[in-house]
Amino acid sequence: MALDEEEIDQSPMLRVRQPKTTVKLIPIIRDEDTKKLLDSCKGRDFVQIRDEAIIRILANTGARLSEVANLQLADVDLSLDTVHYHGKGAKDRRVRLGPKTARSVSRYLRARSSHRAVSLPDLWLAVRGAQPLAANGIKLMLKRRGQRAGVKGVHAHRWRHTYAHEWKLAGGDTGDLMLLLGWTSDDMPRHYGASAAAERAQHVQARMGIGERV
Template sequence: MLVMDPSSLDDLRELLGDFEAEMRHKNRSDGTIKLYRRHVLMLVEYLEANELPTTAPEITREHLRDYLTNLLERPNRRTGKALSPQYAHGVYRSLQQLWKYLYAEEIIDSNPFDRIEPPSVPEKPTPVPATDDLRALLKACEGTGHAERRDAAVIRLLVDTGMRVGELIGLEVESLDFAENTALIVGKGERPRVVPFGDRTRTALRRYLRVRSQHHAAHISALWLGRRGRMTGDGVRQMLKSRCKQAKIDHIHPHQLRHFFAHNWLAAGGQEQDLMMLAGWRSRQMLARYGASVASERAREAHRRARPGDQL
């Protein structure tokens, strides 16, 4: 009769499957769970390479702290450059979630992350695209073909709603409501929300739907279609890269369009609480992060409107 060593049940490799199941139960996205898995296995490799314990109760605060420090000194396997503080911070957050789970399951007696500070991340605001660049980008999409109509609609919808790429590609034809000019999207944690769009976006979407009806994959429910069927997130990123090159402007990442949306909402005097609802944020910390690179510009404009010194 095979008897399993009880301590092996607490090995991180054995616990990883249980942790993933718990994350699925909490509606974490597949992408987030894959990221957690990659970061946990990176830690296991480090522990094994340094002949350190991989059994959860035996892993100490010092082991984890040394590992996070090592990350900042480790070169990227592809570029050879040191890993960024942002990357180390992401690893910290992943491992923090695992140890929170281990403590909740009483696999460990105390949580070492309660006394480990996250890696310091220098503030690096995401640049907000210039309006003229976005106009040039849309001009590069002029035409009546499927790709041109689709790309124009994609760009306008991203700019007009601030939705994430993952939310964009999850849209179906029936997600659009032209009676209300809204789109029903499913955000992080499988949380649905309705976002409105303007008349120009409506026009772009209607034009796209007309040419979409002639596509060989028009029968599937996905809104965005590529050559082979459903358009992917990588397809959206590649499309933007190609259109930026065609427009002869610097590359614009899809997430910069989300920053553009947030910045312009706040610059126009939009309420922060409304922005949180539209963007699908639960934490007010996101308000400080999005559009931070042009926050000083908004402050100057607010001062010009208020003119406090001129009131005396």
Template sequence: MAELLDDVAASWIRDLRAADRSPRTIKQYMLAVNQFRDWLVEHDREPTVDGLTKHAIATWLGDLADAGREPATLQIRYKGLHRFVRWLVAEDELEKDPMAGIEPATVKPKPVPLVTDGDVTKLLRTCEGKSYDDRRDQAILRVLFDCGIRISECAGLELADVDLKHHDVVRVHGKGDVERAVPFGAKTGRALDRFLRARRDHRLADTTDALWLGIRGGLTADGVEYALKKRVRQAGIEHIHAHQFRHGFAHSWLVQGGQERDLKRLMGWKSDSMLERYGSSAADERARAAFKRMRLGDRL
């Protein structure tokens, strides 16, 4: 009898954890597996490994597209299920890859809307108080838009990663657990200093090295996102997600004339293609600013 997808998926999760995959990544992968499993059940098919046929997977992806899912979502689901399938093949649970020949959805890059200075100011005003949550959220907001780090990197910060005495930097553990030092400005330093003093009195201060503390302990990436969403509602502005701060940092760096090589290092990018992706958010604006500086037509 063929194994249930839930059973082999549990083994796969253990393998992913052993490979030090982040909880966020595992969650994304499992969304695809669980959605495919649910699709099998809805179509009166057994949710087993035998259900992973080329026809079933292609039909499932087609149904997702027909339901109006964005190409980016389709690509994420494709990649998540394909990771699972390739693991099954490597573990001899499947003889061959049933997704061979199935192409992922083509995603046309969309410029990410930038967070305006006005919206950032509104967000900061929601946490100008002296409560612990205010001190923490003010510091989180300033770290996100001043340093341009990923939300997972922000959530993963520990006390020892913040250097206020000597270099005004945070040590960030990026993808692949590669460490890099990211500087911050005076206002972010002040916000961090105020937060650290407030953190001393938190009831869980001595139980964990996690920098950002919530009710139950250190904040996860979802916890940081939740804190941001709360401030967005309080500010009465449109939805903002944490990654927009990262795009905004890249745009501001380039529009101010910062070097691409330095930006690549600060952002923790290995590929130059990321410069194109992040730089596209307001490329026209930067091109116009460069044109005005050069004034090529005025030389004659």
């Protein structure tokens, strides 16, 4: 107010140091840990086939837990190997599946055809009862799989982090990444790309031998 009334010529807040914001690197999940989780799903039982398909979709597409959990049968098009995600703010997008993921989903659909809840429109079905598998059910499943496989901190969002990390590490376009992951602000890819930048810096350091000259 004093500044507005021209009693002083600069704001006293200019000398106040702004608090530093801690930049935390996004935790990712390594390929070997994903493989351990997939190995825990080997078998012909419905639950093993279903869980493998869910894990592969999470790892392959980097989608949000809610997006994967809310998939409907009509959202899967195996003629094109794609899934149709209904993102936040009614922002839909279609994402292509890799060959292994598409085969896993196809295998699940065959197993699903014999389930007592086959008439439900939901893609993922619970093992017991004629009901869909909700997001919380997927969350609990991932926790159980992690415990069995000896992998700590397993949750769906780690694959989303990993997808963005690997995309940025490979030098992928930020705009394309935003479309694939359903982001509208470039703040998110910058945030997710921090771990990739740190890893690139470590590779450069190793090639240059910095810190090992003595």
